[in-house]
Amino acid sequence: MPNYPQRLVGWILDTIFPKICLGCGKFTRLNFASQNLGGFTDKKDFDYVCRKCFGEIDLKNTFECIGCKRQTQLGLTCTFCKKDNYIDQLLIAAELTDPLVEKILKAYKYKFICDMAMPLSMIAKKCVKRLLSKGFVLFESNPILVPVPLSGSRLNWRGFNQAQLLARSLSDGFLASCGEGVLARINCFRHQADIQAKEDRINNVKDNFAVKDSESIRGRTVILVDDICTTGATLNECARVLKNPPAGGGARRVIGFVIARGQFKR
Numbered sequence: 001m002p003n004y005p006q007r008l009v010g011w012i013l014d015t016i017f018p019k020i021c022l023g024c025g026k027f028t029r030l031n032f033a034s035q036n037l038g039g040f041t042d043k044k045d046f047d048y049v050c051r052k053c054f055g056e057i058d059l060k061n062t063f064e065c066i067g068c069k070r071q072t073q074l075g076l077t078c079t080f081c082k083k084d085n086y087i088d089q090l091l092i093a094a095e096l097t098d099p100l101v102e103k104i105l106k107a108y109k110y111k112f113i114c115d116m117a118m119p120l121s122m123i124a125k126k127c128v129k130r131l132l133s134k135g136f137v138l139f140e141s142n143p144i145l146v147p148v149p150l151s152g153s154r155l156n157w158r159g160f161n162q163a164q165l166l167a168r169s170l171s172d173g174f175l176a177s178c179g180e181g182v183l184a185r186i187n188c189f190r191h192q193a194d195i196q197a198k199e200d201r202i203n204n205v206k207d208n209f210a211v212k213d214s215e216s217i218r219g220r221t222v223i224l225v226d227d228i229c230t231t232g233a234t235l236n237e238c239a240r241v242l243k244n245p246p247a248g249g250g251a252r253r254v255i256g257f258v259i260a261r262g263q264f265k266r
């Protein structure tokens with residue numbers, strides 16, 4: 001719980017700039033949940049998403065192969081795509097065609113609204129809970145959650161890495177280990193969202209990631225976390241280095257976990 005001066009400043013700011021739900025446009029109720037990622041209860045609005053609109057977000061019911069996008073059991077990569085894809089399985093929590101999901105992700109990515117971490121991590125947690133309730137064993141093999149890293153310059157400019165916040169909240173929620181320093185960006189490159197063609201996206205991310213801590217991942221299942229996946233080029237390149245870091249050894253399996261898949265409408 002924030003201290004009294006922080007709460008006062010929060011109250012003053014909320015009075016001057018009241019927060020509005022991205023879904024219905026109504027004012028969201030004052031709450032300080034965003035300052036404590038673990039402290040959310042269903043009874044409160046998020047800062048920019050009211051409880052009612054959040055409840056109406058549909059989780060994705062089917063999963064698809066990262067390569068051909070055909071529906072597969074729990075998003076396992078199909079036999080055909082296995083040879084060019086390093087991701088073994090892709091879990092997508094929600095649909096990007098849900099206007100509210102797209103608005104939350106856009107606000108998170110481009111307007112740098114850190115408060116979006118709360119509704120996004122709740123969507124991720126709901127998705128994992130549903131998988132577990134269906135008997136899918138996600139955490140039994142003692143997996144490690146690894147966020148897709150941002151480049152240093154982007155991280156500093158934005159102040160936070162949305163994938164890192166997501167991985168952290170999933171690790172807190174399900175008591176799984178989190179390897180925040182396992183992967184790093186080693187080159188600057190054009191932002192993937194600015195590139196349309198799949199081939200260009202693959203070349204753009206090639207050799208841009210490095211494993212900094214192969215000890216933590218050797219022989220283990222890695223759950224690679226990002227906010228959004230488009231062609232899957234970034235996830236696949238991360239999975240490639242996670243499995244075969246230059247130092248030798250590597251991850252046994254890599255499961256991609258994203259909030260949604262697709263491209264933002266311009």
Ligand SMILES: [Zn+2]
Pocket residue numbers: 021022023024025026049050051052053054
């Ligand atoms: Zn609303």
Ligand SMILES: [Zn+2]
Pocket residue numbers: 065066067068069070077078079080081
């Ligand atoms: Zn496939």
